[in-house]
Amino acid sequence: MNxxxxxxxxxxxxxxxxxxxxxxxxxxxxxxxxxxxxIEFITHRTGDWTLRFVILTLAITPLRKLPRLGPLIRxxxxxxxxxxxxxxxxxxxxxxxxxFFDWAEMWKDVQKRRFITVGFTGFILLIPLAITxxxxxxxxxxxxxxxxxxxxxxLTAMAAVIHYYWLVKSDVRxxxxxxxxxxxxLAWRLGAWLVARRQRRSGGRVERNEPTTAEMA
Ligand code: HEM
Numbered sequence: 001m002n003x004x005x006x007x008x009x010x011x012x013x014x015x016x017x018x019x020x021x022x023x024x025x026x027x028x029x030x031x032x033x034x035x036x037x038x039i040e041f042i043t044h045r046t047g048d049w050t051l052r053f054v055i056l057t058l059a060i061t062p063l064r065k066l067p068r069l070g071p072l073i074r075x076x077x078x079x080x081x082x083x084x085x086x087x088x089x090x091x092x093x094x095x096x097x098x099x100f101f102d103w104a105e106m107w108k109d110v111q112k113r114r115f116i117t118v119g120f121t122g123f124i125l126l127i128p129l130a131i132t133x134x135x136x137x138x139x140x141x142x143x144x145x146x147x148x149x150x151x152x153x154x155l156t157a158m159a160a161v162i163h164y165y166w167l168v169k170s171d172v173r174x175x176x177x178x179x180x181x182x183x184x185x186l187a188w189r190l191g192a193w194l195v196a197r198r199q200r201r202s203g204g205r206v207e208r209n210e211p212t213t214a215e216m217a
Pocket of ligand 1 (some may be wrong): 003040043044045046047048049050051080087090091094112116119121122123156160167187197
């Protein structure tokens with residue numbers, strides 16, 4: 001398993017798989033198969049994939065604690081950047097196709113429609129994380145500060161599920177399923193933090209639970 005996860009081919013394969021949702025959208029566009037409401041279809045698809053990638057990125061930290069799954073950490077930065085990539089497509093669809101670059105109208109929407117306000121907040125929070133995802137930024141910020149900043153992904157995840165919950169009109173099952181996944185991941189993180197704090201107080205050795213990107217390459 002370790003050899004498989006450490007292989008550069010596996011990383012390439014994961015990269016290509018992450019592009020499948022985009023390829024599917026392009027394929028459907030070329031075949032005029034984007035449903036009668038293509039803008040809505042693209043908005044929903046890109047929104048769904050943004051949220052899935054945010055959750056996958058968060059899931060890496062607990063999963064890599066399982067036996068033989070340590071090297072999964074090599075994929076975390078890539079998954080996080082794909083979350084940002086799909087968020088840009090999602091936001092870009094809204095800006096260009098839905099609002100036709102009408103900045104005044106968009107600003108009104110951000111202020112007035114609560115699901116847009118919270119989605120926008122989630123997106124804004126992702127920007128510094130994408131910018132500082134490089135080894136150079138980890139050096140500049142220092143591991144501790146970098147980790148603190150990158151916890152903002154939990155805020156993005158919470159903003160995203162609220163965004164989804166608020167935008168659906170009746171059937172809230174899907175947003176609630178995503179919310180439970182985010183809740184489990186948050187609870188795990190809180191538990192890990194409490195255990196580490198107890199160990200620190202009792203003077204024991206504390207296992208660092210989050211290597212930085214530099215350690216992932
Ligand atoms: C991290 C940021 C974001 C995430 C994870 C996210 C996620 C989602 C999800 C999961 C959906 C529903 C997809 C479905 O129904 O299958 C959605 C819909 C939507 N999102 Fe976002 N979103 C984000 C940011 C934004 C931003 C910044 C905007 C615009 C300012 C936006 C505008 C919309 C719109 C207009 C819809 C469709 C609403 C409708 O059908 O009435 N989202 N988003």
